[in-house]
Amino acid sequence: MPQAAMRNMPQVTTWNKLEKSPEVEYVLGHSSAEIRRLMLQAALLKPITERLLREAGLAPGMRVLDLGCGTGDVAMLAAEIVGSEGEVVGIDRSADVLTVAQGRALGAGHINIEFREGTAENFVDRWPFDLAVGRYVLIHQGDPAEFIRAAALHVRPGGSVAFHEIGLYGMCQALPPLPLLQQVWDVVMAASHSVMTHPDAGGRMVAHFHDAGLERPTMFCEVPVGTGPESPVLTILALAASVLLPQIEKIGASTAAELDVDTLEDRLRHAMANSHSQVLFPMQFCGWARV
Numbered sequence: 205m206p207q208a209a210m211r212n213m214p215q216v217t218t219w220n221k222l223e224k225s226p227e228v229e230y231v232l233g234h235s236s237a238e239i240r241r242l243m244l245q246a247a248l249l250k251p252i253t254e255r256l257l258r259e260a261g262l263a264p265g266m267r268v269l270d271l272g273c274g275t276g277d278v279a280m281l282a283a284e285i286v287g288s289e290g291e292v293v294g295i296d297r298s299a300d301v302l303t304v305a306q307g308r309a310l311g312a313g314h315i316n317i318e319f320r321e322g323t324a325e326n327f328v329d330r331w332p333f334d335l336a337v338g339r340y341v342l343i344h345q346g347d348p349a350e351f352i353r354a355a356a357l358h359v360r361p362g363g364s365v366a367f368h369e370i371g372l373y374g375m376c377q378a379l380p381p382l383p384l385l386q387q388v389w390d391v392v393m394a395a396s397h398s399v400m401t402h403p404d405a406g407g408r409m410v411a412h413f414h415d416a417g418l419e420r421p422t423m424f425c426e427v428p429v430g431t432g433p434e435s436p437v438l439t440i441l442a443l444a445a446s447v448l449l450p451q452i453e454k455i456g457a458s459t460a461a462e463l464d465v466d467t468l469e470d471r472l473r474h475a476m477a478n479s480h481s482q483v484l485f486p487m488q489f490c491g492w493a494r495v
Contacts, residue, residue, distance in 0.1 A: 238447045241443035246277035253281060260335060260366040267290065268290070268336075269295070270338070271295060271324055273296045278339050282335075293319075293329065294319045297321070302319045306319050324354040325354065332360035333360065334359070335363055335365070340368070340370055342367055342405035343403055344400065349414075352418065353416040365492065367492070368488065370489075372397070380481050382475050385438075385476075391448075391452050391457040394452070395451040395457060419493045420493070421491035427485060427486075439469055443469075449463065
């Protein structure tokens with residue numbers, strides 16, 4: 205949206221009325237391994253998130269709020285769509301990850317993105333947004349419906365809220381089966397579920413939107429597929445096991461010796477190379493609704 209039009213828009217004044225929802229520990233942290241995992245994951249998910257943004261109505265000149273922006277991938281994708289006349293604001297709780305996001309955005313030539321440290325509850329902006337979006341954020345919330353309601357408070361009437369969530373439940377599907385892959389999947393899921401209260405947030409998005417007081421979301425679901433030893437799905441899973449190792453050992457799901465994370469990726473690739481398996485990445489639930 206042009207800056208002149210933005211100045212004529214009403215200020216957001218209701219945000220401070222929102223009660224803070226329970227915080228859940230982000231067990232993956234922001235180590236260099238986790239940042240690498242996030243970037244690989246973002247490349248895998250980019251076409252799915254882009255479809256969500258476009259179906260939610262994102263167009264040139266709009267303003268976008270990226271909630272829990274991480275290393276900035278969704279913000280940069282949104283910036284490509286809204287163009288030079290649009291604006292993207294990304295917020296995250298981690299100052300370290302925002303530094304990475306800022307450097308990546310500038311390096312890619314995005315001058316229409318601003319990154320700010322903060323949470324959904326304490327963020328304040330002068331103007332409302334056309335779209336508020338979050339990727340893999342509802343699974344980390346103590347109250348997903350409250351978080352969706354918070355996002356909606358930043359959006360102008362007629363704008364949209366949109367979420368792209370992973371389905372962290374069910375079995376790891378690989379046919380023919382890969383025992384090592386199943387072992388790693390099981391311990392990663394056990395560690396994740398030990399700290400997440402809503403790993404199934406994507407599968408319950410309709411209910412969460414309803415509880416947030418919004419209309420039923422328009423939804424679709426896609427599943428990335430790994431088909432060979434070069435698949436990024438294997439690297440992402442190996443990095444997740446490495447990052448989650450302290451929590452895996454804490455809950456007794458496995459040990460460092462059993463997982464041997466330093467060789468895990470190579471062993472997964474070797475197992476994949478010696479099979480004709482296809483591996484399904486977890487389901488990707490995307491939903492959006494008008495405010």
